[in-house]
Amino acid sequence: MAVLTFIGSGQMASALTFPAVENGHTVRLVGSPLDTEIIERLREDDYHINLKRTLPKGIDYYTVDQMEEAIDGSDVILGGVSSFGVDWFANEVLPKIPAETPVITVTKGMIDQEDGTMITYLDYWNEKSDNKLNLNAIGGPCTSYELADHDYSAVAFCGDNVETLKNLKEIFETDYYNISLSTDTKGVEYAVALKNAYALAVTLAVGLAEKREGEGSIHYNSQAALFGQSIKEMGKLLELAGGKSENMIYGAGDLYVTIYGGRTRKIGTLLGRGLSFEEAMKELEGVTLESIVIAGRTANAVRKLAEQGKADLNDFPLLMHVDEIINQGKPVNIPWKKFEIESFD
Amino acid sequence: MAVLTFIGSGQMASALTFPAVENGHTVRLVGSPLDTEIIERLREDDYHINLKRTLPKGIDYYTVDQMEEAIDGSDVILGGVSSFGVDWFANEVLPKIPAETPVITVTKGMIDQEDGTMITYLDYWNEKSDNKLNLNAIGGPCTSYELADHDYSAVAFCGDNVETLKNLKEIFETDYYNISLSTDTKGVEYAVALKNAYALAVTLAVGLAEKREGEGSIHYNSQAALFGQSIKEMGKLLELAGGKSENMIYGAGDLYVTIYGGRTRKIGTLLGRGLSFEEAMKELEGVTLESIVIAGRTANAVRKLAEQGKADLNDFPLLMHVDEIINQGKPVNIPWKKFEIESFD
Numbered sequence: 001m002a003v004l005t006f007i008g009s010g011q012m013a014s015a016l017t018f019p020a021v022e023n024g025h026t027v028r029l030v031g032s033p034l035d036t037e038i039i040e041r042l043r044e045d046d047y048h049i050n051l052k053r054t055l056p057k058g059i060d061y062y063t064v065d066q067m068e069e070a071i072d073g074s075d076v077i078l079g080g081v082s083s084f085g086v087d088w089f090a091n092e093v094l095p096k097i098p099a100e101t102p103v104i105t106v107t108k109g110m111i112d113q114e115d116g117t118m119i120t121y122l123d124y125w126n127e128k129s130d131n132k133l134n135l136n137a138i139g140g141p142c143t144s145y146e147l148a149d150h151d152y153s154a155v156a157f158c159g160d161n162v163e164t165l166k167n168l169k170e171i172f173e174t175d176y177y178n179i180s181l182s183t184d185t186k187g188v189e190y191a192v193a194l195k196n197a198y199a200l201a202v203t204l205a206v207g208l209a210e211k212r213e214g215e216g217s218i219h220y221n222s223q224a225a226l227f228g229q230s231i232k233e234m235g236k237l238l239e240l241a242g243g244k245s246e247n248m249i250y251g252a253g254d255l256y257v258t259i260y261g262g263r264t265r266k267i268g269t270l271l272g273r274g275l276s277f278e279e280a281m282k283e284l285e286g287v288t289l290e291s292i293v294i295a296g297r298t299a300n301a302v303r304k305l306a307e308q309g310k311a312d313l314n315d316f317p318l319l320m321h322v323d324e325i326i327n328q329g330k331p332v333n334i335p336w337k338k339f340e341i342e343s344f345d
Numbered sequence: 346m347a348v349l350t351f352i353g354s355g356q357m358a359s360a361l362t363f364p365a366v367e368n369g370h371t372v373r374l375v376g377s378p379l380d381t382e383i384i385e386r387l388r389e390d391d392y393h394i395n396l397k398r399t400l401p402k403g404i405d406y407y408t409v410d411q412m413e414e415a416i417d418g419s420d421v422i423l424g425g426v427s428s429f430g431v432d433w434f435a436n437e438v439l440p441k442i443p444a445e446t447p448v449i450t451v452t453k454g455m456i457d458q459e460d461g462t463m464i465t466y467l468d469y470w471n472e473k474s475d476n477k478l479n480l481n482a483i484g485g486p487c488t489s490y491e492l493a494d495h496d497y498s499a500v501a502f503c504g505d506n507v508e509t510l511k512n513l514k515e516i517f518e519t520d521y522y523n524i525s526l527s528t529d530t531k532g533v534e535y536a537v538a539l540k541n542a543y544a545l546a547v548t549l550a551v552g553l554a555e556k557r558e559g560e561g562s563i564h565y566n567s568q569a570a571l572f573g574q575s576i577k578e579m580g581k582l583l584e585l586a587g588g589k590s591e592n593m594i595y596g597a598g599d600l601y602v603t604i605y606g607g608r609t610r611k612i613g614t615l616l617g618r619g620l621s622f623e624e625a626m627k628e629l630e631g632v633t634l635e636s637i638v639i640a641g642r643t644a645n646a647v648r649k650l651a652e653q654g655k656a657d658l659n660d661f662p663l664l665m666h667v668d669e670i671i672n673q674g675k676p677v678n679i680p681w682k683k684f685e686i687e688s689f690d
Contacts, residue, residue, distance in 0.1 A: 141569030151554060154570035154684055162689050178570065178681045182688040209496060220602045224486035225499035225523065228598030232591075246577075246688065252597060253573030257565045336523045339499055343527040343591065344507050 001025050002075040002171055007067065007093050009035045009042070011051045011144035012106045013080025018148055019177045021056040028070045029055075030062040032085060039063055053148040071096055076171065079105030083290050086121055090128045097133065102164045104136040104157065109290060110193040112297040116304025116311075118241050120189040122159075134164055139188040140180075141253035143261060147177065154178045156250050158188040187243025191251030194237055197295035198230035199258035200268045201322050204332055207272020215273075223259075229318050229339045230255060236315050237298065240305060264291040277326050292326055299323035314338070346370050347420040347516055352412065352438050353377045354384060356396045356489035357451045358425020363493055364522045366401040373415045374400075375407040377430060384408050398493040416441055421516065424450030428635050431456075431466055435473045442478065447509045449481040449502065454635060455538040457642040461649025461656075463586050465534040467504075479509055484533040485525075486598035488606060492522065501525045501595050503533040532588025536596030539582055542640035543575035544603035545613045546667050549677055552617020560618075568604075574663050574684045575600060581660050582643065585650060609636040622671050637671055644668035659683070 004020050005028040006013045013029070020027050031039035039061050041047055046055045062070040071077065077097050081089045086107060097103060110118050119127075122135045136159030147153055157172075157179055159165050165181045173179050182188050205222035234251050238244075258264055267289060270280035281289075299319055305311035313320060317338035324330040349365050350373040351358045358374070365372050376384035384406050386392055391400045407415040416422065422442055426434045431452060442448060455463050464472075467480045481504030492498055502517075502524055504510050510526040518524050527533050550567035579596050583589075603609055612634060615625035626634075644664055650656035658665060662683035669675040 141573065142566050146564045146566040149558075149564065151564035152550070152567040152570060152679065152681060154573060154681065175681075178685055180684075180686045180688070182686075183690045184688060205497070213494075219491045219494065219496035220605045221487050221491040222497040224598040224602035225497060227601045228486065228499060228594040231597045232594045244688070249573040249577045252576045253569040256572045256601070257569035260565045334497065336497060336499065336520075339525075340523055341525045341527075343525070343529060343589070345528045 003073055004028070004076050004078060004171070005030060005070045005074040006078040006080050007089070008032045008080030008085060009038050009048075010080050010082060011048070013078060014048050014051050014055060015053075015144035015147040016078065016080075016106070016172070017055050017059055018150070019172050019174045021058055022174060023171065025171060026060075027058070028060045028062060028074070030067050030070045031064055032081060032088065033064050034085075036063060051144055051148060053145070067093070068096055074101060076168065077101055077103045079103055079107060081105075081107055083107055083109035083121070083293065086124065090125050094125060094129050094133060099131045099133060102134045102136060102161075102168065104138060104159070104168055106138050108139070108189075108192050108196070109294060110190060110297065112301035112304075116301050116308065118190065118298070118301045120185060120193075122185050122189065134161055135159065136161075136164060136168060137185060137189055139192040139254075140250040141257040143257060150176045152176050152178065154180070154253070156180045156182050156188050156247075158182045158185045160185070182247065184244045184247060186241055187238060187247035188250055190238055190241045190243045191234065191247040192254045193294055194234045194298060195251050195255040195258055196264060196291040197298050197319065197322060198234060198255055199261065199264045200291040200295060201230055201318050202226045202255070202259050203265045203268025204272040204334065206265065207269040207274075208332065208334070209272075210269070211273045225336070225339070226318065226334070227255070233316050233318055237302070240302075240311055263289060267291065271325055271332050274332070276331070277329060295319070295322045296327055299327070348418055349373070349421050349423060349516070350375060350415045350419040351423040351425050352434070353425030353430065354380045354387070354393075355425050355427060356393070358423060359393050359396050359400060360398075360489035360492040361423065361425075361451070361517070362400050362404055363495070364517050364519045366403055367519060368516065370516060371405070372403070373405045373407060373419070375412050375415045376409055377426060377433065378409050379430075381408060396489055396493060398490070412438070413441055419446060421513065422446055422448045424448055424452060426450075426452055428452055428454035428466070428638065431469065435470050439470060439474050439478060444476045444478060447479045447481060447506075447513065449483060449504070449513055451483050453484065453534075453537050453541070454639060455535060455642065457646035457649075461646050461653065463535065463643070463646045465530060465538075467530050467534065479506055480504065481506075481509060481513060482530060482534055484537040484599075485595040486602040488602060495521045497521050497523065499523045499525070499598070501527050501533050501592075503527045503530045505530070527592065529589045529592060531586055532583060532592035533595055535583055535586045535588045536579065536592040537599045538639055539579045539643060540596050540600040540603055541609060541636040542643050542664065542667060543579060543600055544606065544609045545636040545640060546575055546663050547571040547600070547604050548610045548613025549617040549679065551610065552614040552619075553677065553679070555614070556618045570681070570684070571663065571679070572600070578661050578663055582647070585647070585656055608634060612636065616670055616677055619676070621676070622674060640664070640667050641672055644672070
């Protein structure tokens, strides 16, 4: 059995203690600087105040100042920070991890560079790191609550080293946590990052229907139309970023689950109802919205690629409209006619 | 303005009277032999007893014995039968249509042939017809209720003749009914036919969660896992059938909307809860289930292709399990581990 140290005690990392502990591994859960309250309560009775679940017995809890002690002697490090903790993870955590220790992270997202290139967090961390690390990531549709509740989930572990991936799968796989493996880290990571932007786009239709017919009214034709358009644009983005198209299944599944997920659905719905971006954000005060960040970054990247003649903005009418809404204060006005295609042999 | 004759006054055809009438066309709505009650009530006050909506004013209603009168002088015929009326449409309707009159049908589905080949209804009708007809079809995510309610919808019209397609688009397109065009009839038709089988598959997870945690409990991780697997298998089926993969967007959108659609969700949920297929069908007495028909036909086709070495059954674990459930009386036991893939460069 292995010693696993989780850095960051957010909801997703904490939910992953279930398969890990149930498989008999030793789990050390280390709070980030933002997690002190979480760790304090966990030490009392294993109850996670944000996940709202009692974690399995036997986990050792550490505060951030005890991180080095927790890392010492670990077989695997699991990075549990959100995309807002990416730099903290790079600067404060990665330098403390021995080169031979595999790292697997749950952080979803990507970064747009000056020239329009998009890079994954794995690439970003590798660039920023002095020592060569064995970095791997988890992608695919899996919400923390439902994993904690043992709902069946299918995810992908991705990384460069096949042996590491197989070993990580053996550690985490249970009857309800099903793990595919891929060395196409770009493909898996982009597919699941992009879905955040598009989940917001699909849920605009939820608010639009409510605006027409009153809150609580629900229609699926318009959601399905935006879902199909999202799949189309995500496929083209995956292609632009150099990922394999087979990874769209993780993006499609993840899009599906995120639409029902909570915060992203909420902002999309509010915008669809007619609130301005500023008004909608006020209603969600204090909530970190990765979907907003990703939508902006992806739109930026695509615009820069288009300037260089490497992408065609006409291929991304939905993404461009989401960007107009969140970054230029424009009202929701779905460009339906721009989605129409003519495909003649 | 054109004279449009709709044959079959089911829900989908009747919902299409909204864009047609609103665009100023003359609409003749002809009941099939099963639609007598519907037509009788429509003649009273334009209320459709199954669609549960009042149709737009000005439609001329015809019973089946008045079909020839209705067809006479029509610019376009819209075929509105369900997949259970395919042969009636072939035998009783198509021979009465002049060769030069374009036909567009809403019937979704496909037929498996002895050798494992799948054919679309358009191909089937062309084969059975003596005169060469100009047959076109509508695919994509669009439920009748929501179209009648003017929810935004995106569909594809497909057929062989580009000019006809453009003309049909001009007739039916409105601000809320958005029409793409494609000459890849196989691709569009299979993508939307297959989603019926897979919508049943995804909703098994709805029932499974309820079985574990009680009715009304809902989880999305497992639905998303089955959704991703469905997209994967549908893509491979589309490839086997010779359709273009770009049409997956209609299938994906249609899968999304069908999961929330009613009858197919109901049977999937009942099966997931643990009812046998026979018990589940009893609860749905009298309801025509295209998903069951399509799942069986697709599984048959794939098995025959596999026997000939043209397909690999390991690519379709979810379809094969759905077939086991509905045609071999087996209990639901999702083969999660068979969905896992290893993709190494």
